[in-house]
Amino acid sequence: MTWPATERYFPTAVPGGLGLVQDILNTAPSGGAPDADLLGDVATAQGWISAALPTWAERTGRAAVRLTLTEEDLPKLRQLREQLRRALHSRCGSTGGDSDGGDGRDNDTARFTSCALQVSLHGDAALTTEPEGEGWRWLTSAVLCEALLAQTTGEWRRLKICRNERCATAFYDRSRNNSGVWHSTRDCGNAANLRASRQRRRAGAEAEPTPGGQA
Structure with a gap:
């Protein structure tokens, strides 16, 4: 069994029940990608949670759970998702670029x-x-319970949001010193390093004196 939202972006899955927290975060579209918001409508949200809960039960050793979502549930779940995202950004000293909590509120x-x-x-x-x-x-x-349990084991601090704003995928940092900032060093990390290198070269070229110019 897998986490249906997280597997869309192929980041490393988190251990145990914390995967449910990662998965609700990854129900959001990744950056500018055309991926669907899995909390965008009742049918899609129901399909996501019906696939995610068996994985949660298996990873935590719990009995199977059936949950029915309605239209009224979706704004609350989107708000929870954005509040989790905002909290993780804040922990890493980043605002994340979002101006509201999913319902238009500051x-x-x-x-x-x-x-x-x-x-x-x-x-x-x-x-x-x-x-x-x-x-x-x-x-x-269930989501906040898993976050609380992960906080007691030290795993909570390793759940992060990719620093690449066009990605913003929730990932689990498995680096030894918990220093990771990209969900994929090959994709997001290399792209960011390349942009930074180009900016440094442009800045260096602009600082060089023009031929024939005064010293």
């Missing part, structure tokens, strides 16, 4: 999403978490 005033989450204590002293609610509330609960 980022500075948009309120971040909260959700209900069930935490259970078992007889063997084990603690387990379960998402609560229906529709967008359940999915928000």
Whole structure:
């Protein structure tokens, strides 16, 4: 089983349940590409979540879950996606170039999403978490639960947004010192380095004195 949104862009999948967070981020079209927004309409969104949840259940050892989305769920899910994206950009010191949270509201005033989450204590002293609610509330609960669990293991800091604004794919940084900024060094990284090299050459040429000019 795979993560249907993430596999469109072939970045490295994240471990365990954190893949659900990466996948909702990657439901957005990548940069200027003609890829569909998987949260753009009910049929597409339902197709995405129906494929993503079996993977989530398999990776986390949970029972299979069936979730039905409606038209009313989509604005909330798009808002959650943009808030996650904005938070990851902010952590890396980047604004990400987006001016609203998915519903036309300014980022500075948009309120971040909260959700209900069930935490259970078992007889063997084990603690387990379960998402609560229906529709967008359940999915928000599941996504933020996985982000919270990843924060406790240190994996959360490795989930990033590609620095290439035309890409903006969510990827998992597997570098030893967590220094990666591109979802693909070959594609996005090389393209950025080439642009920077050209800019340096242009700047150097403009700084050189013209023949016959005064020193």
